Amino acid sequence: MLSQAAEDYLKSIYKLQEKGGKVSTGVLAEFLNVKPASVTGMIKKLKSMKLIKYERYHGVTLTNAGKAIALEVIRHHRLLELYLFKALGMPWDGVHDEAEKLEHVISEDMEERMDAYLGYPTSDPHGSPIPDKNGVVPKTASIPMTSLQDGQSCVVAEVNDSDSALLRHLGSFNLYPGTRFRVIEVAPFEGPFTIDVAGQQAVIGREVAKHIFVDDIHDT
Amino acid sequence: MLSQAAEDYLKSIYKLQEKGGKVSTGVLAEFLNVKPASVTGMIKKLKSMKLIKYERYHGVTLTNAGKAIALEVIRHHRLLELYLFKALGMPWDGVHDEAEKLEHVISEDMEERMDAYLGYPTSDPHGSPIPDKNGVVPKTASIPMTSLQDGQSCVVAEVNDSDSALLRHLGSFNLYPGTRFRVIEVAPFEGPFTIDVAGQQAVIGREVAKHIFVDDIHDT
DNA sequence: TGTAAAATTTAGTTATGCCTAAATATTTTT
DNA sequence: AAAAATATTTAGGCATAACTAAATTTTACA
Numbered sequence: 001m002l003s004q005a006a007e008d009y010l011k012s013i014y015k016l017q018e019k020g021g022k023v024s025t026g027v028l029a030e031f032l033n034v035k036p037a038s039v040t041g042m043i044k045k046l047k048s049m050k051l052i053k054y055e056r057y058h059g060v061t062l063t064n065a066g067k068a069i070a071l072e073v074i075r076h077h078r079l080l081e082l083y084l085f086k087a088l089g090m091p092w093d094g095v096h097d098e099a100e101k102l103e104h105v106i107s108e109d110m111e112e113r114m115d116a117y118l119g120y121p122t123s124d125p126h127g128s129p130i131p132d133k134n135g136v137v138p139k140t141a142s143i144p145m146t147s148l149q150d151g152q153s154c155v156v157a158e159v160n161d162s163d164s165a166l167l168r169h170l171g172s173f174n175l176y177p178g179t180r181f182r183v184i185e186v187a188p189f190e191g192p193f194t195i196d197v198a199g200q201q202a203v204i205g206r207e208v209a210k211h212i213f214v215d216d217i218h219d220t
Numbered sequence: 221m222l223s224q225a226a227e228d229y230l231k232s233i234y235k236l237q238e239k240g241g242k243v244s245t246g247v248l249a250e251f252l253n254v255k256p257a258s259v260t261g262m263i264k265k266l267k268s269m270k271l272i273k274y275e276r277y278h279g280v281t282l283t284n285a286g287k288a289i290a291l292e293v294i295r296h297h298r299l300l301e302l303y304l305f306k307a308l309g310m311p312w313d314g315v316h317d318e319a320e321k322l323e324h325v326i327s328e329d330m331e332e333r334m335d336a337y338l339g340y341p342t343s344d345p346h347g348s349p350i351p352d353k354n355g356v357v358p359k360t361a362s363i364p365m366t367s368l369q370d371g372q373s374c375v376v377a378e379v380n381d382s383d384s385a386l387l388r389h390l391g392s393f394n395l396y397p398g399t400r401f402r403v404i405e406v407a408p409f410e411g412p413f414t415i416d417v418a419g420q421q422a423v424i425g426r427e428v429a430k431h432i433f434v435d436d437i438h439d440t
Numbered sequence: 441t442g443t444a445a446a447a448t449t450t451a452g453t454t455a456t457g458c459c460t461a462a463a464t465a466t467t468t469t470t
Numbered sequence: 471a472a473a474a475a476t477a478t479t480t481a482g483g484c485a486t487a488a489c490t491a492a493a494t495t496t497t498a499c500a
Contacts, residue, residue: 005458025479026477034459037459039478041458056466056477057465057467057478084330087307088333090329090330094329101326102325102326109310109314110318113308113310223486223487225486245447246446246447254488254489257450257488257490257491259448261487265486276448
């Protein structure tokens with residue numbers, strides 16, 4: 001059985017790989033909040049298990065076996081987030097931390113039962129896609145909020161799930177996946193976004209907007 | 221934060237203490253499936269944390285702090301068992317193993333939400349009492365099935381939760397907590413019990429009967 | 441009571457996964 | 471292309487929690 005630490009490495013590699021960019025020792029270390037020297041050690045281990053490919057100074061790549069494990073952990077995480085949200089009524093800014101611990105521990109059986117209870121969902125409370133049992137990730141073609149222009153209307157597709165303060169902030173504006181809003185004004189010089197959500201005005205800073213992805217854009 | 225291993229030691233000490241008898245290094249080792257030398261190490265650690273009292277060759281006792289942790293872990297375990305059983309429909313012979321892993325990992329918040337969902341229950345699917353938030357354990361005055369006599373009728377109160385084969389066996393006779401049955405005959409010389417459960421006859425061996433506790437006994 | 445048996449502890453190892461500090465390799469800059 | 475900056479690895483430690491084998495302590499029995 002794979003250690004929790006190893007699972008976290010694979011999950012992180014997958015996510016960093018998704019974002020584009022080379023997954024170097026240093027990047028991984030930063031992402032996982034460990035020191036580069038520690039990453040070197042785990043890289044050796046994962047390589048010897050044939051879960052990753054690695055060449056010095058050229059970054060890491062998941063093998064198919066490694067990717068399968070990464071996707072299974074991510075599936076666990078997102079199913080758990082949605083389950084905790086829907087079945088236990090946990091707030092959307094609380095489910096990430098809980099899922100982060102549970103994801104390494106639940107059985108296949110529990111995974112399947114949650115999946116069935118939820119009706120085989122394809123996205124979690126933050127809009128992130130839930131890979132299916134075969135590791136197939138639903139397509140999500142969304143665009144960063146930062147690329148919106150004055151007057152455009154759109155629907156929140158996905159937000160970063162790991163920053164609970166950010167999530168509470170967005171929640172205070174009722175900005176959840178599925179919520180439609182309209183850009184009233186984008187302040188010049190990389191300024192904040194003034195938007196209209198269901199008749200209410202809200203100001204969203206650039207840094208926050210970077211973590212919001214949107215869909216279904218209309219010019220109005 | 222306390223390690224999972226330490227939590228398991230405290231939980232085991234509590235359970236062994238309940239059963240009566242001195243909780244010696246060797247007994248603990250056997251119960252936890254580790255070697256006595258390993259127990260010595262953990263005993264030192266737990267003693268230094270003031271979670272147990274210990275004197276060589278005289279066994280271990282929980283301090284109040286240690287008992288509180290033990291009861292919290294047991295509470296988690298039993299709430300989880302009942303939750304998995306009721307909310308996710310897991311079979312009663314499957315919930316123990318799942319709960320065994322989850323019990324160390326769930327938050328107070330999740331504990332409270334499960335508790336509320338279940339309506340603040342006082343026993344798990346195997347009839348074991350669920351300690352409340354303050355560590356108060358509901359009274360359960362039940363008697364081992366092995367002390368029953370011919371013709372007595374009673375209700376299953378509690379069964380050992382950790383042996384899934386045993387649980388499946390009992391399930392095949394519909395022998396769950398709350399089920400009433402009548403002893404038709406106790407075979408002599410420590411023989412098996414022939415019982416009547418809802419009109420069906422079943423033969424329960426002594427070894428199995430030792431793991432069944434009953435209540436509400438009537439002579440018929 | 442002395443000796444054998446049983447229980448427990450000590451000493452030394454192992455594996456995991458992290459750390460720091462120092463060494464080395466690569467890339468970038470000048 | 472050499473020097474400087476950056477990235478990565480090596481070497482040596484630490485903590486946890488298990489193990490084995492050997493020593494020691496306690497208990498039990500003859």
